[in-house]
Amino acid sequence: MVRENADGIEDLRIKVKEGVSKLRGLEVGNELSVEILSRLAEGRRTASELVEEIYQVRSSDEGFYSSYARVRREIRRLESKGLVSTNVLGRNRPYRLTDLAVINLARIGGESKQMPVLPPIDILIYLATAASLIPLLFGSMGRFIDPSEMVTLGLFGLFCLLLGASLTRFFQTLRRVF
Amino acid sequence: MPPRPSNLEERDRSERLVLSMRTKLSIGGLCFFTVIVLLAYTTTPYVATALRSLGQPGVEGPGNESIQEKDPGNESIQGNPDEEVYVRVTGALIVATDFGLGSSTSRVYLYNYADGYPVELWSTELEGGVMSASLLDLDADDIPEIVVGTQRSRSPYGTHGSQSLQIFKRSTYDYELIFKFTVAPTDADIARGRMIDYYDNGSRQLLAMLDDNLLLIGSKSGVPFITEYLGRVGSYGFDVADVDGDGRVDIFHSKSATEDRFGLIENMGNGEYVKRNIEGPRPWPIDEIRTGDVDGDGDSEIVMVGLGAYGNPVMSVYDYRNGSYIPIWILNNSVLESAIQCVDLGDIDRDGILEIGTGSGKYAGEGLAIWEFNETDGSFYPKWRDTTLSSVEQMLSLRIGPVDKTGSGRLLGLGTGKLYVVGYELGELKYRGINLHGSSMDYESIDLWILTADGMSRDELESLSVSVRSRASSLDDGILREMLLDCCDKTDMYFADDQIKDAGDLITLANDVLILLENPPADIDSILHSVRDYAEWMGEQGYLFDMLTCLETGYKIVNILENVDDIHGGVLLVDQLYEAAELLNQSPTSALGIAEWCNRSDVLAMASRIQGYEDDWDNLVSGVPERDGRILKGMLDSAKRKFAVRDLKSTEAGLVTFLDRLGQLGVEVAEPCLSVICILLFMMGIHGSKTHNSKRDLP
Numbered sequence: 015m016v017r018e019n020a021d022g023i024e025d026l027r028i029k030v031k032e033g034v035s036k037l038r039g040l041e042v043g044n045e046l047s048v049e050i051l052s053r054l055a056e057g058r059r060t061a062s063e064l065v066e067e068i069y070q071v072r073s074s075d076e077g078f079y080s081s082y083a084r085v086r087r088e089i090r091r092l093e094s095k096g097l098v099s100t101n102v103l104g105r106n107r108p109y110r111l112t113d114l115a116v117i118n119l120a121r122i123g124g125e126s127k128q129m130p131v132l133p134p135i136d137i138l139i140y141l142a143t144a145a146s147l148i149p150l151l152f153g154s155m156g157r158f159i160d161p162s163e164m165v166t167l168g169l170f171g172l173f174c175l176l177l178g179a180s181l182t183r184f185f186q187t188l189r190r191v192f
Numbered sequence: 193m194p195p196r197p198s199n200l201e202e203r204d205r206s207e208r209l210v211l212s213m214r215t216k217l218s219i220g221g222l223c224f225f226t227v228i229v230l231l232a233y234t235t236t237p238y239v240a241t242a243l244r245s246l247g248q249p250g251v252e253g254p255g256n257e258s259i260q261e262k263d264p265g266n267e268s269i270q271g272n273p274d275e276e277v278y279v280r281v282t283g284a285l286i287v288a289t290d291f292g293l294g295s296s297t298s299r300v301y302l303y304n305y306a307d308g309y310p311v312e313l314w315s316t317e318l319e320g321g322v323m324s325a326s327l328l329d330l331d332a333d334d335i336p337e338i339v340v341g342t343q344r345s346r347s348p349y350g351t352h353g354s355q356s357l358q359i360f361k362r363s364t365y366d367y368e369l370i371f372k373f374t375v376a377p378t379d380a381d382i383a384r385g386r387m388i389d390y391y392d393n394g395s396r397q398l399l400a401m402l403d404d405n406l407l408l409i410g411s412k413s414g415v416p417f418i419t420e421y422l423g424r425v426g427s428y429g430f431d432v433a434d435v436d437g438d439g440r441v442d443i444f445h446s447k448s449a450t451e452d453r454f455g456l457i458e459n460m461g462n463g464e465y466v467k468r469n470i471e472g473p474r475p476w477p478i479d480e481i482r483t484g485d486v487d488g489d490g491d492s493e494i495v496m497v498g499l500g501a502y503g504n505p506v507m508s509v510y511d512y513r514n515g516s517y518i519p520i521w522i523l524n525n526s527v528l529e530s531a532i533q534c535v536d537l538g539d540i541d542r543d544g545i546l547e548i549g550t551g552s553g554k555y556a557g558e559g560l561a562i563w564e565f566n567e568t569d570g571s572f573y574p575k576w577r578d579t580t581l582s583s584v585e586q587m588l589s590l591r592i593g594p595v596d597k598t599g600s601g602r603l604l605g606l607g608t609g610k611l612y613v614v615g616y617e618l619g620e621l622k623y624r625g626i627n628l629h630g631s632s633m634d635y636e637s638i639d640l641w642i643l644t645a646d647g648m649s650r651d652e653l654e655s656l657s658v659s660v661r662s663r664a665s666s667l668d669d670g671i672l673r674e675m676l677l678d679c680c681d682k683t684d685m686y687f688a689d690d691q692i693k694d695a696g697d698l699i700t701l702a703n704d705v706l707i708l709l710e711n712p713p714a715d716i717d718s719i720l721h722s723v724r725d726y727a728e729w730m731g732e733q734g735y736l737f738d739m740l741t742c743l744e745t746g747y748k749i750v751n752i753l754e755n756v757d758d759i760h761g762g763v764l765l766v767d768q769l770y771e772a773a774e775l776l777n778q779s780p781t782s783a784l785g786i787a788e789w790c791n792r793s794d795v796l797a798m799a800s801r802i803q804g805y806e807d808d809w810d811n812l813v814s815g816v817p818e819r820d821g822r823i824l825k826g827m828l829d830s831a832k833r834k835f836a837v838r839d840l841k842s843t844e845a846g847l848v849t850f851l852d853r854l855g856q857l858g859v860e861v862a863e864p865c866l867s868v869i870c871i872l873l874f875m876m877g878i879h880g881s882k883t884h885n886s887k888r889d890l891p
Contacts, residue, residue, distance in 0.1 A: 035432060090212075092208050093210075093213065094211060094212055094213055095213060096212075096213030112213075131213060140224065144228060147232060147235070150232075151234070151235055153235070153413060153415075154234060154235045154237065154415060155236035163243070163413075165237060165412065166238070167242055167866065170870070171869060171873050175872040177874065177877065178875060178876065178877025179878065179880060180225075181877075183650060184217075184225070188218065188221065191212075191213040191214045191217060192214050
């Protein structure tokens with residue numbers, strides 16, 4: 015029984031360690047970040063609402079602005095990591111979790127790794143798009159061993175294919191943090 | 193609300209500098225894709241060129257005509273008896289430029305000379321004055337590019353603006369600028385370009401002069417680029433040829449105006465060149481240099497012409513003998529009392545030896561001349577000369593080459609608003625002037641590109657000769673029958689002497705006549721009707737003068753057609769009249785061009801009538817109400833414009849014919865196909881990426 019309990023504690027410890035490690039990968043470094051993310055997971059909140067919920071202070075209270083600044087700074091940091099976002103337009107702009115944050119928070123307890131803002135495969139596609147343009151550029155400047163017309167057109171076709179892929183990946187990445 | 197502490201405001205400002213991820217991504221992505229799209233846009237001409245090359249295996253027109261390069265100058269079109277291949281000349285492209293004095297712009301014109309007179313195909317306006325123009329095939333696709341040298345800020349007293357070398361390449365419907373290289377303001381002159389196999393590796397590059405420097409320009413996939421600077425030389429002339437007989441092509445060029453010699457860049461092989469100076473009597477300053485076999489000894493000579501100031505000659509001929517370049521003939525200005533400003537070499541009399549064609553500036557006294565080698569004393573004498581032109585025309589550029597179906601060389605000189613064509617007509621050297629774009633045009637440079645049909649072997653020519661003889665024998669007795677049989681006899685003599693070109697030119701021309709006789713043009717009545725229809729149409733439009741011209745010319749053509757059997761030596765005339773009838777059905781204004789060909793004096797009479805109306809204008813409109821006077825003036829101006837520009841409608845028709853002949857069908861189909869393929873690939877990229885990403889995003 016004791017043995018079973020000890021195994022259970024060990025499993026829990028490993029899971030907690032992995033969870034913390036993933037949280038670090040998510041760059042959620044402090045308690046306030048976790049608090050903000052957990053509040054936003056329940057629904058959209060303005061910065062004032064978050065301050066009121068987290069610190070239990072009202073805007074008329076004396077310590078409101080110091081708490082507000084702290085929350086606002088943390089939100090800025092989370093925004094720069096692509097985890098929190100708000101509307102581009104409008105007067106009252108409540109914050110919400112981005113798709114990237116939802117995906118990565120959901121993966122904390124699972125087997126999958128955290129998703130970076132720019133996955134390696136995306137970077138590879140962008141680089142391939144730029145690389146496929148290089149021979150065409152050199153060819154157009156006449157500083158390239160003259161390829162056959164089929165090779166030129168093939169390269170151009172490949173460039174179109176990669177440009178389409180990279181544009182799509184870019185808009186999907188943008189959508190994840192928007 | 194309590195006031196906010198100032199330190200919080202500062203902190204707020206610093207926080208604003210922390211950009212959200214979406215902002216960072218948006219800015220980064222915008223920059224990345226903008227750069228990518230801009231770079232991709234710069235490659236589109238290159239990709240389009242590749243597409244065109246792919247869709248253009250050979251430019252073929254109706255019948256068996258195709259476009260092939262032939263240097264109209266010192267390379268004879270004479271078929272090689274060993275290979276026994278005859279290539280027939282079908283016409284020529286002519287590029288002519290306007291210097292544009294008194295204007296900030298000038299123009300480049302491209303004409304087709306296939307029908308015995310130039311029909312404008314294309315023109316463009318350029319900043320500054322165009323000082324030289326060449327038709328050269330840089331990318332070896334058998335279609336010439338137009339190479340022009342321009343200079344800004346020029347005046348009659350000198351040229352001091354920046355110089356540009358510009359290259360135009362033919363696209364589907366136009367000529368596009370594909371290369372432009374500009375240098376700082378200079379007073380140097382720009383000479384016509386030449387093609388040279390500079391590295392002796394079988395590929396030819398463009399040798400061009402800009403700001404007294406020689407540039408070597410290569411081409412990759414149709415895109416020109418400067419490969420080498422060959423150093424400083426003098427203004428004006430240069431040419432390339434193997435004069436010393438070592439099998440390698442050397443470059444001969446003028447030196448700066450202060451140097452009393454001319455230069456040689458000698459090809460030592462393997463792309464190595466050595467600069468040398470050649471001393472000796474030569475024009476000062478040199479205006480133009482040409483090389484070719486002018487004395488019939490089988491190797492090339494150097495011919496230089498120029499101002500001949502301070503007692504220097506106006507023309508010198510050098511040959512390479514006993515290991516050095518020596519002058520074999522000089523022409524002092526004391527003989528001519530004039531300068532020579534342009535020169536070209538070509539075989540005009542079909543004797544296998546090149547003649548020297550020269551032209552001089554206005555009031556310089558010399559006009560146009562053709563010089564031939566005198567074997568008895570080794571000198572050159574003027575075989576033909578017309579000094580009357582010198583008082584009215586400024587001959588700054590001329591070219592010699594076979595430009596029509598006769599295959600005979602003709603000298604083409606550019607005057608003020610006129611193209612002068614010198615050649616043999618009924619056994620005599622004669623010139624005729626053709627108005628191009630009005631007398632105000634100030635032409636500066638001309639170049640030719642010879643159009644040829646597919647080659648014919650000797651066997652094919654001989655069988656054609658047999659066929660012509662057989663078909664001619666079946667004609668009714670008459671002058672045409674005798675003439676054609678005489679042509680067959682002469683052709684047999686040419687074959688016996690291995691003169692394949694002469695035989696080919698004669699028998700193909702005779703065959704053309706027979707084809708016309710076997711397929712006579714539309715009946716005369718229908719042509720007459722069409723003339724009257726057009727005259728009526730002109731009358732409805734209010735063009736009284738054009739109506740008159742149309743009727744006069746049309747009746748003349750019909751009259752000649754009715755009496756075609758009575759025309760002696762009418763081999764060419766029949767051909768021309770047939771085309772005249774065709775053209776007349778399309779455009780009444782082109783009848784003027786036909787009239788000029790048929791009988792120049794009529795056109796000149798028309799011009800003098802217009803001039804007469806203008807000179808006597810005040811008397812003509814005296815007593816006429818002012819409003820009617822203005823209308824009459826408008827009508828006369830309209831007639832003048834049509835007379836000067838002439839073939840507006842047939843120019844358009846010529847352009848369509850030209851494009852048809854150049855066979856762009858492949859490109860027209862391939863271009864939309866490529867666009868569709870690219871869009872499909874683009875969509876495939878989007879679809880593939882979406883599918884992949886949607887699977888990957890699942891937690």
